[in-house]
Amino acid sequence: MTIAEPLTRPRTPTPAPAAAPRSPHASYAGLGVGVTAFTVAALVGRLTVLDGGSFAMVWPAAGVALVWFVLRGARPLGVDTAALFGAAFAVNFFTGAPALLAVALGGVNVLQTVVHLTLLRRFAHELGVPRPRLESLQSLATLVWTGAAAAVVAVAAGGLAVGSITHVATTPVELVVWAGRLLAGTVVVGSLGLLAAQCRQARWERVTRAVDRHPVEAVALGATTVATMALVFTVELPLAFTLVVPVVWSAKRYPTVVSALVSVVSGGVAVTFTLLGQGPFSLIDDPRLAALTVQGYVVMLSLLGLFVAIARDEREELIQRLAAAHSESRHQAQLLTSIVDSMDEGVTAVDGRGSVLIQNPAAMRMLEIDAVHSPDQLAHRGVTSDGQQIDRDRRPSVRALRGEHVHEDVLMQRRDGSTRHVRVSATPLAALSVDDVARAVMVFRDVTDEVEQEAALKAFAATVAHDLHNPLAAMIGWNEVMLEMLRSGDADPATLLRLGERLGGSADRLQELVDGLLEDAASKGRELDLARVDLGEVLRGVTHGRGAEDRVTWGPLPVVRADRLLTGQLLDNLVGNALKYVAPGTVPRVEVSADVRAPGWVTVEVADNGIGIPEGEHEHVFERFARAHGSDPAYQGTGLGLAIVKRIVTRHDGTISARPGAGGVGTVVEFTLPAA
Template sequence: MQDLTMMQDVDEAEKQSLSRVYGQVCLIVLIGLMMSAMLFAVVLQQNTRAMEADFRHDVSVQVLSLRHKTQVLKQFWDDVQSFYIASDYVREDEFLDFSKMVLNHESIEFVSWIPAHAVLPTESDIYLMTRKGKDASNFKKMLLANDRVHRLVSETSKNVGMSATIVSVAIEDDDLRDRIMIAVPTYAKNDGERKLVGFLLTMVDINNFFESVFQGDLYGSVAVYLIGGSGGAQLLFYQLDDPSKMPLVVDTIGEIESEVEAVHTIPFASQSLAIVAKPSFGYLQAGWAPWTSFGLGLVITSFVAFWFHQQISRNEEIQRTVEIKTRALAYSEQRVRSIVDHALDAIITFDEDNKILEWNQQAEKIFGWTAQEAIGKDAADIALAPQYRHIHARGMRLFLKTGQSKILNRRIETRGIRRDGSIFPMESAVTEQKIGDAYYFTAFIRDITDRREAERTKEHLAAIVLSSDDAIISKDLNGIITSWNKGAEQLYGYTEKEALGRSITMLIPVDRLKEETEILEAIAEGRTIDHFETIRVHKDGTHMDISATISPLRDARGQVVGASKVARDITLRKKVEERLKEYTRDLKRSNKELDDFVYIVSHDLKEPLRGLYSYAQFLQEDYEDKLDEEGQEKLNTIKRLSSRMEELIDTLLYYSRIGRSDLAFKPTDLNKTLQKTVELVEPFAKENKATIQVHEKLPIITCDRVRAGEIFRNLIVNAIKYNDSEDKYVEVGCTTDHKECPGCNVFYVSDNGIGIPEKHQEAVFKMFKRLHGREAYGGGTGSGLAFVKKILDRHGGKIWIDSKEGEGTTFYFTLEEV
């Protein structure tokens, strides 16, 4: 139970330890993740800033390229203006030749010249040259029909500088889309002054113009606004997944700068272009540094967590091991204490000074001192008999001086003393333990009083067996002889050496071998066979009668392992019994003959007695007047003696009849029998002023009811007759605890009469035996008690007297064979 409790405690400790380890590791992992996330955020922020700086630099480079394109266009426009100023008149073919160079630019749709004096110019007034052989007439029509172009020309003439605007046109198969229309005024010298002669119109394809500059994954969004004029800032170009996020028109550049990452402004004609660029998310997220730092943080966190887990686990394992060892040690101490306390031997621990340190419960039982009383006392003083204390002290001194001892670590027998001073034999073994520089001793002591008694008993029994005249033999369950005493040698003639190891059947006649099988079966079942009479064979071959008692032999576990046999030669007894049987038969025959003789004689004697009595009566009647007084007296004597003789003969006949007649045995309620008997003698009791008391309820037994009534009647009448007390009483009852027959139904009839002297207590049961005169105490033949004994003999019972002369008599009797 303690081991189970310890394992449950250890399991609970392991669960708590694992919970602590997991909690600490999870905390470390959480801190590591937070630090990794913070490192990732810091590196990402630094990386983003660096990428933003790179983005602004890249945008600046692209803007420089765009600025170069606008400068090329401006150079063309300046050249055209110079060409016109230098010429009085420019023909169409001259213009067209001059413009071929600018049409090499992919973004230029066409270049045209419109004269300034024409109020309503016609197609013939317009010089126009397209790129890639497109139809010039379509462009001329557009110029003539587009209001924005007209407004642009008007504004250019007023501002005296280049102007630009956005027009939406569809030329030939192209879809309707926005284009930039740039108007440059041309002048000619007239009398030394410049004179506006026309306008150079250039149409630029917005997509071609800007896409070649703002390409790649650099940009998340790019927008180009045309700034100047009355329209504020107009969107020329955008590169965005969702165009709605970029305003088409803004009032000031400040509105744009507040929502973008980079803004650049470059001159364009008399206006300017605002380039608004925002980096793509992928561009800003490009770079492995943040993720590397995050991954490195996770790796470091994992390593630290693993290392810390190992350290914590190791520490927890050490703590758990220490805790388990501590609990195991505590349980071990409890177990050892329990073992010591419940040991069957007294266990006493004492130091070099003989001072007792430990005193277990068995020591308390053996010596009578409690542990509280014994601890601190001298072990020899309270445990050793006085005659052994000096031997113990000398042995201790020798061991402490030389390290040698003849009694340590050995079992020795000595004598101890109890608290009450009684001396007893004991067996002890003392061991030593050295702790530091000091020795401690533990004595294991056993009270061997019972063992000594058992040994003495065993020796005594062994002596009895060895010296017994009876044959005492033991055998196993196979009938093989295992022991053979001197009595067996004398009875059977075999020596011990000759008998041991042989089968018991060597002693059994061939015609009785079946008996051994039955005996072994009974022994195997654990049954004892008492007084088994049979015939066995002597070594010389003679047969003899024996009486044997065979009992099972059991081992320490109670298993039957063999049998012991005690046999006695009863050959002589058998012969005596046969002789007795013969004598008994002869006696019975003689008694029967005697009874028959008594009956016959008694019967035959009655007839002459009656005749004698009758003739005496006749003589007395017929010769009364002739006989004198002496004659009359003699005739009366003859009559009295004849009556007496007839009474004795009747008694003999009755006594003989008791022995001859069959008894009617059946269960009889003696309470009813006694009640009828008391009713019969009640008049006699009242006449003699006697009281009859029945104290105990009588049992129901098997007997002859009539004869049982005669027993009670004879004993009660005698108790009343032979009583001279003034208050006569008779007590009748039954007891089962009489010392003469314990457990038997012993009946008794007790009185307070004259008593019977001890010397006459046997004689009173003889026929015609009276202790008093013939007429004393009512007279009688003296045969009543003889009748009682005869009836009891026929029932197998017995009768005895407890009486003191002058104090009364108690007759005890049994009606059943005991």
């Protein structure tokens, strides 16, 4: 059981940690130490018996008993209680008290200790742990008032017992003196014992460090304490108040246990000189009043030192906690700032006064503003999605400060003349207090690429629907004509053959478009499987598959690092286009060459003798569904082949371009791939 650390925490019952099993020898040794210490303290108390009386001036054994039971974790009824009664009885009996009176006085010691421990366990749950803690003003107050209550209970019972044994009624003054010495022993000796017990190695090192840091001050404190005691108890003047100086000095400059030790020494000197008839307290005629005054003086001196020292410790601990909280808050703020600054989305926080509280680099880049920024920058160069200027009341920041939740797209006019689509989300922030100014946070996300991709997807869907519709409509039409002819019985075999060929041609175009779409999806959807790829070997397989060995020629081709399957699609599309787009009556010729023009890159050229690409269309032909000769029915196609080629090259971080062939004949497609 200990004074808790600290008692200011909420008193929520917590399971006591399981105590390590103690050996019987350790248990007996602790009991022996407790009995010995109590016996010595009781003998000291019996030496202070007033002249002609039966009551001692002080009873330090009360504090020793408290420390004994707390450190031992003793139960109210157990072997420690029996040992305490036996020691108290023995000391009183062998120092002259009658046997029956010694029994009563022993019972008073037991009752006072048991009541005190019971109250501490009830009002200070932290005493259930095996390490004492006297480190807060609340714990000190708990120790004092529970000690006073226990002293009152013990003295009330003891007064009745002593009166019935001696047949002499105990006066109220004697009862107060008796309660005072029990309280003095509990507060002065008990607090010193608890503090000494909690001074494990680290705390003793703190004491020695304090002395080592200021050795001159330590010597001065000791000299001042001795000189003050000599002045108080050798000069016949009421100078007892001067002992406050060394007590407060030690409490302000040294650990609490030092102040408690100074208070105990000062109290011991006061009691000793009073018994010897010297000092200011010896001037009091009534011995009991003198005893009561000495006890009150010792208690107040001890409490003053403990109060100052513990208050200082609490203040230092509070400062340390505030410093730790400040450091943690600063760390959290730095972490939050790092997170916000690393975001791709722009973040801006504003308040009702027009101040920008937070603005990350992404927001500054997106809104093209510098360090001297304003939340109105979006309104200065932003317009609504339908092209209207944003007036003040419609600004996202102003609306959010009014409590609205804003989600809208804004067109941002950039300094280079381009327009970016910015998606803005503005949200009001909850007030931290009643008087807190309104605040809001805005999040900006550049969705230009998404908008463009969405538009491209819509165009892609429209083109696919159109290209699928044409051959499908033709197939349906030819099929209806054939069925009508068959129903009427006018089916001419030659006519049916022509219609079947047209139906098959439409089906072939539809199959070609579906295959192209699947190939387009595969070219961008599958993961790259990079390996050493022999271009000559791949090209040989492509020409063999198309039966074009005699129309495609190539010299030595290097090895590249690429995806073999995609490289085959790349060359197959280029060779297929070169063989397909030739003038009527012209035998297609394709020549493939390659060399290393830049370190780490292989440049491949595919040249043909075809009809070529019209002027101004050489870049456009790499777009999906772009057909340079789409209006010519002699050259059917899906417009996906070269788009697939470009995507494959781009996925390998290469480049691709097209230009007219030598003498303006045909086309040369040039692309690069990583060298192996």
